[in-house]
Amino acid sequence: MALARRGGIGRYYNVNGWLFVAPALGLIALFMIYPILWSLWMSFQSGRGMMLKFAGFSNIIRLWNDPVFIKALTNTLTYFVVQVPIMILLALILASLLNNPKLVGRGFFRTAIFLPCVTSLVAYSVLFKGMFAHDGIVNSTLEAIGIIGEPIPWLTHPFWAKVLVILAITWRWTGYNMIFYLAAMQNIDKSIYEVARIDGVPAWARFTHITIPLLKPVILFTTIISTIGTIQLFDEVYNLTEGKGGPSNATLTLSLYIYNLTFRFMPNFGYAATVSYVIVVLVALLACLQFFAARERDR
Amino acid sequence: MNNGTTRIAGTIVTYGFVGLMAFLSIFPFLWMLLGATNSSIDIIKGRMMPGSALATNIATFFTQVNAPLVFWNSAKIAILATVLTLAVSSLAGYGFEVFRSRHRDRIYSALLLTMMIPFAALMIPLFIMMGKAGLINTHFAVVLPTIGSAFVVFYFRQTTKAFPSELRDAAKVDGLKEWQIFLYIYVPVMRSTYAAAFIIVFMTAWNNYLWPLIVLQSNETKTITLVISSLASAYYPDYGVVMVGTILATLPTLAVFFFMQRQFVQGMLGSVK
Numbered sequence: 256m257a258l259a260r261r262g263g264i265g266r267y268y269n270v271n272g273w274l275f276v277a278p279a280l281g282l283i284a285l286f287m288i289y290p291i292l293w294s295l296w297m298s299f300q301s302g303r304g305m306m307l308k309f310a311g312f313s314n315i316i317r318l319w320n321d322p323v324f325i326k327a328l329t330n331t332l333t334y335f336v337v338q339v340p341i342m343i344l345l346a347l348i349l350a351s352l353l354n355n356p357k358l359v360g361r362g363f364f365r366t367a368i369f370l371p372c373v374t375s376l377v378a379y380s381v382l383f384k385g386m387f388a389h390d391g392i393v394n395s396t397l398e399a400i401g402i403i404g405e406p407i408p409w410l411t412h413p414f415w416a417k418v419l420v421i422l423a424i425t426w427r428w429t430g431y432n433m434i435f436y437l438a439a440m441q442n443i444d445k446s447i448y449e450v451a452r453i454d455g456v457p458a459w460a461r462f463t464h465i466t467i468p469l470l471k472p473v474i475l476f477t478t479i480i481s482t483i484g485t486i487q488l489f490d491e492v493y494n495l496t497e498g499k500g501g502p503s504n505a506t507l508t509l510s511l512y513i514y515n516l517t518f519r520f521m522p523n524f525g526y527a528a529t530v531s532y533v534i535v536v537l538v539a540l541l542a543c544l545q546f547f548a549a550r551e552r553d554r
Numbered sequence: 555m556n557n558g559t560t561r562i563a564g565t566i567v568t569y570g571f572v573g574l575m576a577f578l579s580i581f582p583f584l585w586m587l588l589g590a591t592n593s594s595i596d597i598i599k600g601r602m603m604p605g606s607a608l609a610t611n612i613a614t615f616f617t618q619v620n621a622p623l624v625f626w627n628s629a630k631i632a633i634l635a636t637v638l639t640l641a642v643s644s645l646a647g648y649g650f651e652v653f654r655s656r657h658r659d660r661i662y663s664a665l666l667l668t669m670m671i672p673f674a675a676l677m678i679p680l681f682i683m684m685g686k687a688g689l690i691n692t693h694f695a696v697v698l699p700t701i702g703s704a705f706v707v708f709y710f711r712q713t714t715k716a717f718p719s720e721l722r723d724a725a726k727v728d729g730l731k732e733w734q735i736f737l738y739i740y741v742p743v744m745r746s747t748y749a750a751a752f753i754i755v756f757m758t759a760w761n762n763y764l765w766p767l768i769v770l771q772s773n774e775t776k777t778i779t780l781v782i783s784s785l786a787s788a789y790y791p792d793y794g795v796v797m798v799g800t801i802l803a804t805l806p807t808l809a810v811f812f813f814m815q816r817q818f819v820q821g822m823l824g825s826v827k
Contacts (some may be wrong), residue, residue: 271732272658275649278642280665282702287668290679297678345575352572364814367576370583372822373811376760377779377799381583385589385597385793392585392600430579431822438823458564460714487672490763497787510764512672517678518768524678531675542670 291535297528306523314529324530325514326504330370330417335485335506338421343478348428351466365437369430380494383423384410410495413505420506423491428484439473440466443543449526479545486537487515511533586804589797597793611794618795619781620773621802628760628803630775631693635759638701647710652722656723662711669675669704670825673764695769700759706751709821713747714740750821753814757807778803 301310318324349368353395371379387393387409394406409419440538443466451461467474489510492500500507509530516527558568590612591599615621650662680699681690689695715731720789725735741748770776777782782799785791811818 271647272653272655275732275736276646276661279646279702279707280661282642283665283668286680286702287671287676288697290676290683291671293679294675327778349572349575352568357573358568364572364576368579369819370811371579373757373807374804375763375779375807377761377763377783378803379582380596381782381796381800382586384786385796386582386585390599392602395600403731427581431576434819434822467729483670484670487674493763494786495781510672513674513677514764514768518680520819524682528675529676531672531678534672535675538670538672 294528294531297525298532300525300528301523302525303521303523310525313525318529318533323504323507323512326499326531327507327509327530330405330500330505330507331486331488333417334421334424334488335482338424339478339481339485341421342425342481343432344431345425346432346477347436347470349429349431350460351462352418353433354437354440365433369434370432371427371429374427376490378490379427379492379541380423381427383403383419386496387419399412411502416496416502416506420488420492420495423495424485424488427491428481432481435473435477439470440500443469450514468527475545475548479541482541483538486534486541561732566601585802586797590794590801593794594795597797607794608613611792611798614792615795615798619646619786619799623774625775625802626776627693627775628779630768631696631762631777632756632759634693635697635700636752636756638697639703639706639759640748641704642701643706643751644710644741644744644748647714648717648736650707651711651714651717664706665704667704669708677765677768680761680765684769690769691771691775691815693770694776696762696766697759699765700762703755706755708748711749713744715744736827746817746820749814750817752821753810753818754821756810760807 266367275474289487297307299312301305301313302308333499353365353368355361375381379462385391389406389408389410393409395405397403398406409415447465450459451465457463471529486506487510492506492508492511493514496506498511500511500515513530513534513550514525516523585602586755587611588602588604592601592603593607593610596605596607636660642755650658676699684695684698689698721743722735725739726736730738762777763783766777766780767783770780778799782796784804785799786796
C-alpha cells in the first residue's frame with residue numbers, strides 16, 4: 256500500500272476508492288446530514304405549516320412552559336431509567352445460566368428466549384394490547400392463581416399503562432441482549448470459573464465478581480444502544496394506546512409528541528423540530544458517555 | 555449432604571427460572587396462534603383453547619384487507635430496500651477498507667457519527683423533501699432515505715478485514731479491473747456476510763413503521779405493518795382478524811429465522827465484532 260502514496264498510482268487508487276464510497280456518502284449526505292441541519296435551522300423558526308419566520312430562542316423557551324413536553328420528557332426518561340437496568344440484569348442472568356454446558360435443553364431455551372426478536376414492534380404491541388385487555392388472559396390468569404383480587408387497569412391507569420409499556424419492551428428485547436452476552440461469554444476462559452468453584456466461591460459471587468467485570472465492555476455497549484432505542488420509543492406506545500400516548504399523556508414519548516405536533520395537530524414544524532433536537536442532545540450525551548467510558552477502558 | 559441439598563435446590567431454581575422465562579417468551583406466539591381460531595369476544599376474555607372461528611377470521615381478513623396488494627407492497631419495499639442497501643453499503647465498506655486516501659479516516663468517523671442521528675429529528679425535513687419531489691404516497695419515498703446506512707457500511711467494513719488481500723493481488727496480476735475484482739471475487743467470497751446483512755436489513759424494512767406511516771397515506775400503498783396497526787386501533791377491533799394479520803406479518807421473518815438461524819444471529823451481533 257506504500258505505492259498508493261506515490262504519483263500516478265496513488266491518484267488511481269484515490270479515484271477508485273472515492274467511486275466505491277460515493278453512493279453511500281451521497282445518500283447519507285442527502286437524507287441524513289442535510290435534513291438534520293435543516294431541522295436545526297427549523298428549530299429557530301416558528302409559524303404554521305410551511306409559513307415559517309425566524310423566532311430566535313422562542314421555541315426553546317416554549318419548551319419549559321409546555322406541560323405536555325415536560326410530561327413526554329419525564330415519561331421517556333422514566334422508561335429508560337427503569338426498563339434498561341431491569342432488562343440488562345435479566346439478560347445477564349439468563350445468559351450466565353444458559354452458558355452452562357450441563358444445562359439440559361439449553362438450545363431450546365436460548366431459541367425460545369430469543370424468539371421475541373423476530374416480531375415486528377407493531378405486531379407484538381398489538382398482541383400485548385389484546386393480552387392485557389381488561390378481561391384479557393393476563394388479568395384472568397393472575398386472578399385465577401390468586402395474585403390479584405380484581406383486574407389491573409393496564410390500559411386505562413397512568414401507572415399501570417407505564418408498567419405495561421416497560422413489560423412489553425422487556426419482553427421484546429431481553430433475548431436480543433442475552434445473545435450479545437452469550438457471544439461474549441464464549442471468550443471467557445472456563446478455567447477461571449473452575450478455579451473459583453473449587454475455591455468455594457458461590458454461584459452468585461462468581462456472577463458478580465467474574466462474569467460482570469469481564470463482560471463490562473459488552474454491557475456498556477448494550478446499555479447505550481438500549482438507552483438510545485428507548486429514547487426514540489414510538490411504535491409500541493403508538494400501538495398500545497391508539498396513537499394517543501394515554502391515558503392522559505401518561506405514556507406519551509418525545510417521538511410520539513413530535514409526530515403529534517407535526518402530523519396530528521395544527522402542524523408546527525418549528526416547534527416540533529425543537530423537540531426533536533432534545534432527542535438529538537440526549538443521544539449525543541449518551542454517545543459521549545460511551546466514548547469516554549470506552550477510552551477509559553483502553554487505557 | 556447439606557451441600558447436595560443446596561445443589562438440588564439450585565438446579566430446581568435454575569430450571570424453574572429459565573423455564574418460566576422461556577414460557578413467557580413463547581406465550582404471546584401461542585396466544586396469537588390460538589387467537590386466530592377464536593372469535594374476538596373469546597380472545598378478549600382470555601380463552602386459551604383452540605376455537606372454531608379460524609375460517610371466519612381468515613375470510614373476514616381477506617374481505618377487509620386487500621391482502622395480495624398489501625403483501626406485494628411490503629415485499630416490494632423490503633426487497634428493493636434490501637438489495638439497494640446491500641449494494642451501496644458493501645461497495646462503501648469494501649472501498650473504505652481496501653483503498654487509502656488522505657481523508658479516509660476522518661470521513662469514516664463522521665460517517666459512523668450519523669448512526670447516532672435519531673429518526674425523529676429527520677422526519678419533518680424528509681417529509682417536506684418528499685412532498686416537494688412529489689413522492690408522497692409512493693414506495694420510492696419509503697425506500698430512498700433508508701438506503702444509505704452507516705450501520706450496514708460499518709458491518710461490511712468490519713467483515714472485509716477478513717477478506718484475504720492475496721485474492722486481490724492475484725486478481726490484479728491477472729489484469730482484472732477494480733470493479734471486476736469486487737463483482738467477481740469479493741461478492742462471491744463474502745456471501746455469508748451478505749446473507750447476514752440481508753436478514754437484518756430485510757427485517758428492518760419489512761417491519762418499518764413510523765416512516766411508512768407518515769409517507770403512505772392511501773390504502774393502495776399501505777404495508778402489512780400499517781394495516782395491522784389500523785385494524786387493531788379500530789374502536790372495536792376484531793381481534794380474530796388482527797391475529798390472522800399478525801401471523802401473516804410475522805411468518806416471513808419467523809421463517810427466515812428458523813432456516814438461517816446462524817446468519818440471523820451473526821447479523822444481530824455484527825456491530826460488536
